[in-house]
Amino acid sequence: MAGSPNTASRVAGIDRQEMGRPLPSNPVKAMGIEFPNALGLSAGFDRTGALVPVLAGVGFGHVEVGTVTVPTAAAAIVEPARSGPRIGVNIGSARLGLDAHVIADYCARYRDVASSADYVVANLSSPYADRDGNSRQVDLLIRRLTEVRDALFRNCGFYVPLLVKVEGGVRGSPLPTAISLAKSCGLDGVVLVSSCTRRIAAVCEYLDGLALISVSGIATLEDAEARIAAGAALVQIYTAFVRGGPQSVRAILGSDCGAGCSGQ
Numbered sequence: 001m002a003g004s005p006n007t008a009s010r011v012a013g014i015d016r017q018e019m020g021r022p023l024p025s026n027p028v029k030a031m032g033i034e035f036p037n038a039l040g041l042s043a044g045f046d047r048t049g050a051l052v053p054v055l056a057g058v059g060f061g062h063v064e065v066g067t068v069t070v071p072t073a074a075a076a077i078v079e080p081a082r083s084g085p086r087i088g089v090n091i092g093s094a095r096l097g098l099d100a101h102v103i104a105d106y107c108a109r110y111r112d113v114a115s116s117a118d119y120v121v122a123n124l125s126s127p128y129a130d131r132d133g134n135s136r137q138v139d140l141l142i143r144r145l146t147e148v149r150d151a152l153f154r155n156c157g158f159y160v161p162l163l164v165k166v167e168g169g170v171r172g173s174p175l176p177t178a179i180s181l182a183k184s185c186g187l188d189g190v191v192l193v194s195s196c197t198r199r200i201a202a203v204c205e206y207l208d209g210l211a212l213i214s215v216s217g218i219a220t221l222e223d224a225e226a227r228i229a230a231g232a233a234l235v236q237i238y239t240a241f242v243r244g245g246p247q248s249v250r251a252i253l254g255s256d257c258g259a260g261c262s263g264q
């Protein structure tokens with residue numbers, strides 16, 4: 001969604017008087033980072049980061065900006081604040097498929113956004129991009145991205161955790177290749193698009209300590225608690241926030257911030 005934070009807050013139905021109302025925080029640690037709480041806003045709502053100043057007042061523990069596919073969008077992302085939500089940046093490519101050009105696009109976007117991000121997510125969940133967690137060359141994409149992450153750490157001294165966002169697939173089916181490579185290729189975690197708690201639990205067990213961010217179908221505190229009970233470190237909402245605005249955040253964090261959102 002483009003536009004100024006003021007316009008955007010009206011579009012999102014965010015009443016400025018509601019913003020800034022303090023929500024108690026329950027810090028959660030994931031990927032070596034402390035998050036103010038376990039609830040985040042999923043990618044797609046704020047494609048460029050222009051809304052972060054508005055969203056910072058809503059109570060999210062993190063906001064995932066993107067999907068960023070072009071360098072100009074990455075340039076607009078605001079620096080993460082010392083307080084307020086952590087900023088994830090979700091990256092992709094405007095091209096279809098997963099060939100060498102697309103892999104180069106992902107690597108370029110990682111470099112563009114790394115200094116503005118607390119973590120970066122390589123999006124493999126877009127239904128229109130003709131690529132997913134099982135695409136041929138997904139192993140090469142992950143290896144190249146981890147090389148970029150590690151080179152930036154060596155040369156610039158900052159480590160920005162790298163995750164992939166993938167559809168979880170149906171229970172009992174083989175894990176998507178991108179998930180099966182997560183540990184051996186050195187990813188820091190997975191954003192799993194799935195509402196099946198058994199699938200989430202199975203992926204968490206497989207990831208064996210890597211962070212899992214659960215997204216899809218979360219609207220209530222009970223939904224969020226179930227994902228965390230299944231092993232998710234963090235949860236994200238999209239549709240619930242579009243429909244319910246800040247009230248949807250309070251419904252999950254609750255007046256005492258929701259014991260279920262305090263992580264494990």
Ligand SMILES: Cc1cc2nc3c(=O)[nH]c(=O)nc-3n(C[C@H](O)[C@H](O)[C@H](O)COP(=O)(O)O)c2cc1C
Pocket residue numbers: 042043044045066067090123125165193215216217218236237238239240
């Ligand atoms: C209109 C719309 C745009 C979206 N754009 C993106 C996007 O740019 N990048 C991305 O990773 N996910 C995108 N998503 C997916 C959401 O981040 C989220 O994974 C999905 O909506 C499931 O969560 P929910 O059930 O809370 O809506 C989009 C979803 C919708 C409905």
